[in-house]
Amino acid sequence: MGEDGTPYSVGLAMTEGALNALPQQEPGEYTLKLPAVLNIPPYNHMVINWMPHGHEPDGIYNRPHFDLHFYFISEASRKAITCMGADRALCLKQPDPDKIPPFYVGGPEGVPQMG
Known part of the structure; x- marks a missing residue:
C-alpha cells in the first residue's frame, strides 16, 4: 500500500488443495468480491476462469490455464453483456493502445459476460 493507504497491487493466493480440486472437463468460473x-x-470485482482445455486463439491460449479478469463495472452489468446485436459493437471496441499490455493477443470475438 502507498503511504496514503491506496493499494498499488492486487494479489491472489490459491492453496494446493484448491488447485488439486479443479474440474478437469468443464471450465469453471469463480467470482470474487473485493x-x-x-x-x-x-476495480469492482474479479472473476477467475479455469480453462482445463484452454480456448482460442490456437497456439496461444489452447493449454490449461486460468484467466483472471478485473472489472470496473458491477457484477450485474457484466452479466448483462451479450456480445450480440447492438452490444456486439461495444464488445469489439478496442481500448486505447496505451491500455493494452505489450505482446497481448486478444480473441477474434467478444465473450458473453466478459466483453
Whole structure:
C-alpha cells in the first residue's frame, strides 16, 4: 500500500488443495468480491476462469490455464453483456493502445459476460 493507504497491487493466493480440486472437463468460473474494507479503485470485482482445455486463439491460449479478469463495472452489468446485436459493437471496441499490455493477443470475438 502507498503511504496514503491506496493499494498499488492486487494479489491472489490459491492453496494446493484448491488447485488439486479443479474440474478437469468443464471450465469453471469463480467470482470474487473485493473486500469492502479495502478501497481498490477502479476495480469492482474479479472473476477467475479455469480453462482445463484452454480456448482460442490456437497456439496461444489452447493449454490449461486460468484467466483472471478485473472489472470496473458491477457484477450485474457484466452479466448483462451479450456480445450480440447492438452490444456486439461495444464488445469489439478496442481500448486505447496505451491500455493494452505489450505482446497481448486478444480473441477474434467478444465473450458473453466478459466483453
